[in-house]
Amino acid sequence: MGHREDLLDGAMRCLLEKGFARTTARDIVKESGTNLASIGYHYGSKDALLAQAYVALVERLGDDFEAEGGEFDGAPGSLERFGEVWTNIIGTMRAPGSVWRLSMEILTMGDRMPEVRDHLARAQREAARGLIAMLMGGREEDIPDDELATLGKFYTTLMTGLIAQWTFDPKTAPTAEELTEGLRRVLAGAGGAGIRTPRPPVTPA
Template sequence: MGHREDLLEGAKRCLLAKGFVRTTARDIVKESGTNLASIGYHYGSKDALLAQAYVALVEGVSDAFDGDVRGEPGSLERFASVWSNIIGTMRRPDSLWRLSMEIVVMGDQMPEVRDHLARAQREGSRGLVALLTGGREEEVPEEAVDTLGSFYTTLMMGVMAQWTFDPKTAPEAEQLTEGLRLLIEAAGATGGAP
């Protein structure tokens, strides 16, 4: 590996151990075996490096979302299956999703990280739409990203917050699916949202 890759791997380890705010450039250099000048040369800044490291960590975890997915695209069975996989990534006490909560709370103190992750979040929304409704990410229309993708991302952020705050009472996939089923049923009975 070269310095660029070493820095990225070191930044990932630092994020998991210390989070965004407590990770210093010197921590990354020590963990990666590189030097301070390498951060600026390869990434522009420590915050840009940390943002890319976080996105790489999320991409690694998001592969677990695709695990054992059952059910037809768009079905309640598929919804339950995918959310079971997603929640499975949140169960560990050292879940990387805690880093997301750090960004939500501390984002104004880390604008470069927040801005980078906001752009990446849109692509995450696109991926959730493709996973839950079938098809390929590159075929998901922008309107679906703005509507259904935003819905799924908002649901994910809420679930993430609940699992971070109180895992004992956080919802399971079955509860989310039943809530969605009741919402669909109520909307069908009244001709609109409840």
């Protein structure tokens, strides 16, 4: 590996051990076996490197969000699919030393790390596409802006709330079954409408 990859791996290890605020540039250099100049050359700043390291850690969890065997049992847009996806996501929050605790650090200290906060805010918007595709079906690249601004924000708000509750008090944090039942009751109160009619498949031009 080159210095760029070494720095990223070293920064990931530092984040898991120390978090954002306590990780210094010298910590990353020591962990990665590189030098201080490499951080600026490859990433621009320590905070930009830490932000990319966090995104890389979360991306490693992506496979855990997917259905075992590649296919969910529930139809796109159904309550069953909703429950399946959130069961997988919450499973990553149950794991000891979950990386999601780092999200809470950003929420509470974001004003002290604006470069990290801004980078992760952009990454969150893109991650919303993945959530929509998983829950509603279709391809990420076909998701229109209005869905990103509505469904995407709904799902990322749910995700942020879950991360907060699982970080603060895992014993009382909601399960996927409770979330699904809560959504079912909301829909029943709204007249029993479905979550959304799945989009028809897009035929490539």
